[in-house]
Amino acid sequence: xxxxxxxxxxxxxxxxxxxxxxxxxxxxxxxxxxxxxxxxxxxxxxxxxxxxxxxxxxxxxxxxxxxxxxxxxxxxxxxxxxxxxxxxxxxxxxxxxxxxxxxxxxxxxxxxxxxxxxxxxxxxxxxxxxxxxxxxxxxxxxxxxxxxxxxxxxxxxxxxxxxxxxxxxxxxxxxxxxxxxxxxxxxxxxxxxxxxxxxxxxxxxxxxxxxxxxxxxxxxxxxxxxxxxxxxxxxxxxxxxxxxxxxxxxxxxxxxxxxxxxxxxxxxxxxxxxxxxxxxxxxxxxxxxxxxxxxxxxxxxxxxxxxxxxxxxxxxxxxxxxxxxxxxxxxxxxxxxxxxxxxxxxxxxxxxxxxxxxxxxxxxxxxxxxxxxxxxxxxxxxxxxxxxxxxxxxxxxxxxxxxxxxxxxxxxxxxxxxxxxxxxxxxxxxxxxxxxxxxxxxxxxxxxxxxxxxx
Numbered sequence: 001x002x003x004x005x006x007x008x009x010x011x012x013x014x015x016x017x018x019x020x021x022x023x024x025x026x027x028x029x030x031x032x033x034x035x036x037x038x039x040x041x042x043x044x045x046x047x048x049x050x051x052x053x054x055x056x057x058x059x060x061x062x063x064x065x066x067x068x069x070x071x072x073x074x075x076x077x078x079x080x081x082x083x084x085x086x087x088x089x090x091x092x093x094x095x096x097x098x099x100x101x102x103x104x105x106x107x108x109x110x111x112x113x114x115x116x117x118x119x120x121x122x123x124x125x126x127x128x129x130x131x132x133x134x135x136x137x138x139x140x141x142x143x144x145x146x147x148x149x150x151x152x153x154x155x156x157x158x159x160x161x162x163x164x165x166x167x168x169x170x171x172x173x174x175x176x177x178x179x180x181x182x183x184x185x186x187x188x189x190x191x192x193x194x195x196x197x198x199x200x201x202x203x204x205x206x207x208x209x210x211x212x213x214x215x216x217x218x219x220x221x222x223x224x225x226x227x228x229x230x231x232x233x234x235x236x237x238x239x240x241x242x243x244x245x246x247x248x249x250x251x252x253x254x255x256x257x258x259x260x261x262x263x264x265x266x267x268x269x270x271x272x273x274x275x276x277x278x279x280x281x282x283x284x285x286x287x288x289x290x291x292x293x294x295x296x297x298x299x300x301x302x303x304x305x306x307x308x309x310x311x312x313x314x315x316x317x318x319x320x321x322x323x324x325x326x327x328x329x330x331x332x333x334x335x336x337x338x339x340x341x342x343x344x345x346x347x348x349x350x351x352x353x354x355x356x357x358x359x360x361x362x363x364x365x366x367x368x369x370x371x372x373x374x375x376x377x378x379x380x381x382x383x384x385x386x387x388x389x390x391x392x393x394x395x396x397x398x399x400x401x402x403x404x405x406x407x408x409x410x411x412x413x414x415x416x417x418x419x420x421x422x423x424x425x426x427x428x429x430x431x432x433x434x435x436x437x438x439x440x441x442x443x444x445x446x447x448x449x450x451x452x453x454x455x
Contacts, residue, residue, distance in 0.1 A: 096200025175405025182429025304329030
């Protein structure tokens with residue numbers, strides 16, 4: 001089991017280790033076969049220089065390794081966002097806000113991480129640069145054929161799971177932090193979107209985009225969030241029994257892979273034995289989301305508005321699966337977009353009223369195990385029937401992977417995914433979530449759940 005950031009910082013504070021040694025271990029992991037297709041631009045020398053700075057070990061991140069998703073600006077570099085069309089874009093003049101906060105806290109940035117092109121998929125596939133294989137942070141490479149890492153923060157997740165970084169800076173528009181967290185046996189925290197600035201990041205949906213992080217533990221998620229949001233999390237000593245928890249029934253629990261259902265139900269039983277009070281909760285409002293978003297949703301409309309000039313010149317160079325989803329936004333009218341905004345406000349109010357009596361809700365992060373990369377690989381033009389079958393498998397998997405997580409984004413909520421599988425099982429995530437600005441409750445409940453499941 002890899003040490004988390006919290007443990008490593010304690011070792012440094014005790015004087016029994018050095019940030020430079022810890023960084024070298026991360027760089028060794030980053031250069032291992034497990035990190036194939038993880039880093040789009042390694043920055044090992046820059047990271048070493050940062051870790052050697054006097055006084056860096058006294059800062060919150062102590063010169064330790066952090067990776068950055070390819071859609072965030074790093075000064076002096078272009079920001080390709082997983083594409084080929086932006087590879088030669090002008091270099092960023094300054095770091096984006098999230099990166100600047102990480103640097104100020106002492107982060108040693110080991111590199112930019114690969115991602116789904118323009119962040120528009122939950123599966124993790126990138127036809128331009130290859131796809132990193134999912135990796136269980138607890139036990140190592142997954143058995144059998146390589147499996148998709150989840151997206152769109154695919155490289156960020158694998159960098160954390162393999163030990164190449166303690167924090168993976170990523171983004172979450174419909175689940176892009178929590179999905180890869182679940183499929184790689186790590187922790188992903190999607191904070192309330194407004195708490196962390198997204199300036200200096202290539203947008204997918206300006207309404208839904210959230211800058212946030214992947215880590216190896218909930219303790220580390222709190223550290224990362226406090227740095228990114230420039231705020232302190234209010235800690236609670238309340239035991240697990242002191243929190244009011246609910247499991248939404250209906251769509252959240254439909255169509256679960258047997259392994260996901262087993263891990264989730266076993267986790268709930270473990271929590272109940274530890275004193276947790278968990279109630280079932282009907283949440284019928286969720287069924288209203290499909291008609292509310294029938295005209296395409298925020299991601300399609302807002303991404304099309306941003307990509308329209310690029311598509312006019314470079315459409316042929318886009319991943320066809322991504323381009324098709326972006327171009328759907330071209331058909332949304334102005335009145336439909338305004339209707340969508342207003343319907344969302346009303347929907348949020350109804351859901352918040354329904355869940356107001358609970359401190360947090362518990363759901364499977366995603367309903368399925370990671371699909372094999374081969375089953376969702378991009379079309380190669382060699383066999384039309386095979387390409388069509390893979391496209392069908394891809395879009396089915398993408399819809400299922402995004403199903404539970406995207407509900408929280410529409411709610412403008414906050415959510416934590418933490419691993420709930422055991423050794424010998426493929427990774428499964430448990431999602432702890434609530435409405436906007438309940439971040440501290442979600443993190444505190446997550447801490448208690450993590451402690452209980454690890455006993």
